[in-house]
Amino acid sequence: MASFSLFLVILAIIAHAVYTLFSLVNNIRKARAIGLPYTLSPIHELERWAYVADPILRWYCRGYLLQGNGWPRWARFMIKDWHYEDKGRAHREYGPLFIVVSPSGMVCYVADSHAALHIGTKRRLFVKPPDKMSNYKMLEPFGPNIGSTEGDLWKIHSRIASPSFDEYTQKLVWTETQRHASTLMSMWSSNRGFEFEKGVYTLTMDVMGCVSFGQQADQNNDEKTRLPEGHSLSLLGALRGVIMHLPHILLVPKALLRYTWKGVYTAYVELDQYMDELLFQGMKDLSNGLDGARSKENLLKAMLRSSKENEEKGPRAVGAKVSLTNEEIKGNLFIFLLAGYDTTANTIIYACVILALYPDTQSKVLDEVGEFYKGEDAGDSPNKSSSEYLAMFPYLLAFMHEILRVFPVIIPIARQTISGQELTTRSEISGSESFTLPGGMDVIINNTAIHFSESYWPSPDILDPRRWLVRDSQAFDPSKPPTEEQEADIQKCVFSTQSNAKGTFMSFGEGPRACLGRNFAKVEFVAFFSRLLQNHRLEAGGDVNPRETERNLRLLSGGSPVTLIPPHSVDIRLVPRGS
Numbered sequence: 001m002a003s004f005s006l007f008l009v010i011l012a013i014i015a016h017a018v019y020t021l022f023s024l025v026n027n028i029r030k031a032r033a034i035g036l037p038y039t040l041s042p043i044h045e046l047e048r049w050a051y052v053a054d055p056i057l058r059w060y061c062r063g064y065l066l067q068g069n070g071w072p073r074w075a076r077f078m079i080k081d082w083h084y085e086d087k088g089r090a091h092r093e094y095g096p097l098f099i100v101v102s103p104s105g106m107v108c109y110v111a112d113s114h115a116a117l118h119i120g121t122k123r124r125l126f127v128k129p130p131d132k133m134s135n136y137k138m139l140e141p142f143g144p145n146i147g148s149t150e151g152d153l154w155k156i157h158s159r160i161a162s163p164s165f166d167e168y169t170q171k172l173v174w175t176e177t178q179r180h181a182s183t184l185m186s187m188w189s190s191n192r193g194f195e196f197e198k199g200v201y202t203l204t205m206d207v208m209g210c211v212s213f214g215q216q217a218d219q220n221n222d223e224k225t226r227l228p229e230g231h232s233l234s235l236l237g238a239l240r241g242v243i244m245h246l247p248h249i250l251l252v253p254k255a256l257l258r259y260t261w262k263g264v265y266t267a268y269v270e271l272d273q274y275m276d277e278l279l280f281q282g283m284k285d286l287s288n289g290l291d292g293a294r295s296k297e298n299l300l301k302a303m304l305r306s307s308k309e310n311e312e313k314g315p316r317a318v319g320a321k322v323s324l325t326n327e328e329i330k331g332n333l334f335i336f337l338l339a340g341y342d343t344t345a346n347t348i349i350y351a352c353v354i355l356a357l358y359p360d361t362q363s364k365v366l367d368e369v370g371e372f373y374k375g376e377d378a379g380d381s382p383n384k385s386s387s388e389y390l391a392m393f394p395y396l397l398a399f400m401h402e403i404l405r406v407f408p409v410i411i412p413i414a415r416q417t418i419s420g421q422e423l424t425t426r427s428e429i430s431g432s433e434s435f436t437l438p439g440g441m442d443v444i445i446n447n448t449a450i451h452f453s454e455s456y457w458p459s460p461d462i463l464d465p466r467r468w469l470v471r472d473s474q475a476f477d478p479s480k481p482p483t484e485e486q487e488a489d490i491q492k493c494v495f496s497t498q499s500n501a502k503g504t505f506m507s508f509g510e511g512p513r514a515c516l517g518r519n520f521a522k523v524e525f526v527a528f529f530s531r532l533l534q535n536h537r538l539e540a541g542g543d544v545n546p547r548e549t550e551r552n553l554r555l556l557s558g559g560s561p562v563t564l565i566p567p568h569s570v571d572i573r574l575v576p577r578g579s
């Protein structure tokens with residue numbers, strides 16, 4: 001009996017090996033038919049096995065990565081988001097488009113701006129990968145949303161959600177961020193051991209909470225006396241409970257969560273209940289005409305209004321969906337939190353460290369902030385719009401974009417072809433070449449490779465905000481003295497993304513599914529630094545070795561599966577300007 005069982009096990013192993021080999025050969029045949037360069041890997045980063053391989057290989061290869069040569073070739077394609085540490089090496093080896101073939105499938109990597117733009121703009125032909133989508137389905141604990149839907153359903157989410165990110169919302173972001181930054185500033189400047197990373201996460205979370213639901217964090221300090229009836233947590237307490245335990249919320253079935261992580265379950269249930277109550281009140285206000293000035297709205301109310309207005313306009317086609325259900329509005333509010341809080345926090349964290357390590361860049365930012373406080377309407381004035389404020393910080397905006405070029409906090413932009421799709425690459429050397437990808441093929445825009453390509457960003461390793469102030473960033477090489485025209489542009493100091501050819505900066509994505517909250521993030525970034533650095537500057541702690549710190553930040557990611565995070569905390573201090 002035992003020998004028969006052994007025989008069955010051996011048979012199963014042989015059958016699996018034959019099947020794996022057969023699949024690999026079949027995939028190689030398909031890759032050859034496409035005509036792009038290809039390479040083999042036992043597993044690729046979009047497979048489930050990559051979740052196992054990733055932490056092991058990251059740990060094993062840490063020493064190798066610190067030598068500054070990217071991943072060892074044998075390991076790189078098995079690691080999730082290997083692109084960040086690779087910095088375009090694979091593309092320099094295989095070309096702007098190449099395929100990784102594994103027994104389970106093929107992934108086409110794209111580091112050509114023209115092809116990247118095409119993929120980004122054709123949302124119906126290049127959809128989010130269904131595998132990823134099933135992950136994204138996990139991102140629906142409160143309901144379907146703009147990040148988890150496709151096709152016509154996505155369109156209606158977009159039509160209703162996009163108008164909510166208007167000037168009123170941005171102004172609220174400005175006001176709230178400045179308010180929270182003041183609190184953070186006093187804690188940070190008076191406490192040497194202050195973990196600024198935690199402070200920044202709390203700030204972006206609370207700003208999101210306030211902008212989404214209209215409740216300020218410190219309103220609920222006195223939890224016991226202020227808790228609304230039927231609640232054991234404040235709204236922001238529930239919000240923080242959900243955000244801090246996202247893996248539990250997203251991965252553990254609710255029935256199990258209820259008995260295993262009771263505190264997390266309570267946060268989840270209470271947030272859901274709060275959103276229901278706020279939606280109920282918001283709808284009542286809307287139908288009674290009690291909504292008052294638009295400026296008093298938050299994202300929840302803005303979405304309700306937008307949904308109602310869309311409903312009143314009627315369907316664009318017979319039977320088409322015209323409004324969002326409460327579930328869908330809740331789903332969107334949740335995805336805004338998820339997409340918006342740690343992306344912005346990590347951008348700010350990288351920026352704080354770089355400012356402390358680059359005194360010249362910091363001194364230009366300090367000058368700009370100093371100028372701002374000389375004028376009238378500085379800080380937060382009802383007379384100024386958020387875009388007027390942004391226009392007063394061209395250098396800070398240029399710096400933010402340069403941070404996001406070097407540290408693109410969202411690393412993979414993954415899509416899948418619906419049917420056979422032609423992709424064209426344009427290179428000065430080999431001209432234009434076209435390839436047809438079959439339907440159902442995974443495609444990843446390698447934004448790090450694009451951001452570190454000499455053709456789009458000369459001397460890409462140099463972090464220099466001036467790239468964003470010149471008319472033609474592709475002609476600006478920060479390692480050389482600027483031309484007269486470039487110097488004049490830099491002196492004029494007007495921030496522009498226009499000068500950068502489309503598809504060469506992918507940190508917010510491109511096309512209809514690009515980041516909905518990019519202006520939100522810009523306003524938050526500028527409001528944060530304009531307040532934090534009003535009377536202070538950032539300084540690296542005495543034990544920080546600047547060269548080694550920057551090297552680590554560039555060579556290693558913290559390995560989060562969601563966003564790019566620094567590999568370790570850095571001791572950055574906030575000290576009075578004159579000291």
Ligand code: HEM
Pocket residue numbers: 146147148158335336337339340341343344347404408409410412413414506507508509510512513514515516517518520521
């Ligand atoms: C520096 C901060 C941010 C960065 C770098 C960033 C980056 C991105 C990127 C690259 C995408 C496209 C992903 C893809 O195409 O697969 C995206 C989508 C999205 N972002 Fe952001 N984001 C940031 C902040 C925010 C904020 C503050 C919000 C909301 C308040 C937000 C809301 C969204 C939403 C809803 C989507 C999905 C859009 C769709 O699928 O149609 N993001 N973001």
